Amino acid sequence: MSRPSILHVDMDAFYASVEVAKDPTLRGKPVIVGGQGGRGVVTSASYEAREFGVTSAMPMIRARRLCPHAVYLPNDFDSYLAYSRRIRAVFMSVTPLVEPLSLDEAFLDVSGSVKLFGDPPEIGRLVKERILALGLTCTVGIAPNKFLAKLASTIAKPNGFLVIEPEEVESFLHPLPITALWGVGQQTGEALRKLGLKTVGDVATLSRRTLERAVGDALGRHLHELANGRDDRVVVPDEPAKSVGSEETFARDIDDSEEVLRELLRLADRTAGRLRAKGLCGRTVTIKVRFSNFKTITRSRTLDHELDTSFEIYDVARALYRMLDPDRPRIRLLGVSVSGVVPGPPKRQLELLEASDGKAAGDRRALAAEAMDDIRHRFGADAVTQASLLEEPRAP
């Protein structure tokens, strides 16, 4: 096995830590970030808050019960994005091979940086130091491949540092529970437990054929590789997004056309917000519909111009929805995405959108979109949904 030169760097409690970096008087206190409205959820909790059982994705109401004395703050995505860029710059300072997984997490391949900066562990220390200089802590996992590097950082959290040498792979990996294998969810976990397998080591003792028979060919092969510490996925530097979207599974299946359109508008709005947050626009709008019988369909339309606003995306999504078979089953899930994305705001076809007051309709829509982003940042995602339902023109 090759020497460990893949780093997985993961920020500790990223949003909460950014809030502490912005306001150092919060250091050492339980800090909980998230939507403050009735249906708000925790997006990040400092480790001091986690001691009270608060975790991200938990309803805010529950967090307030568990840790009433915490400092509660709304999401400040502008700051998180700004810090994310600084972190990215730190990564890029040691290697161009950076594959971001999210705002606060990335794989780095440093095999080509050794002459310049020293051994991978030295490079890992350097990254930690430079991130600390931003006022944040991170955890660095270093291993011969991505799978092991990510496991290392997961185990070493928070503010951790763990190197897995090739000769340590087996003793590190084999005692871990089968859920440590990437791709083992509830169903596969069940299938493996039925075979009496509890640890990764148990899975490693099985022949590839036996595994393939138990969980299917592709997954069996994949698990056999991982359980033996092998993962040949390479670090793919900063892949530009191919599509941006959002989807929602409903608590109960929906049918009423008004309700479906409302959800489409909400999803279009969320997708538009994500596009603009990434500084992108795109030409193809796709809706995804999963029916109550689990059949899933997609419908797309490609336009001759780029778009990035809620209203424009909703307009296309609604037209696609209206073309569905009226005898369709009830709807379980809806998704709205934009693909064919390119950087920058759309080149609008102003001459087609010229409004009577002389101001281009496209400009006005862009201004409305900006205002909605602003509302979202200030008051959370719930607020912007309502604002968009109130303020956006309803097309005939």
Ligand SMILES: [Mg+2]
């Ligand atoms: Mg993280």
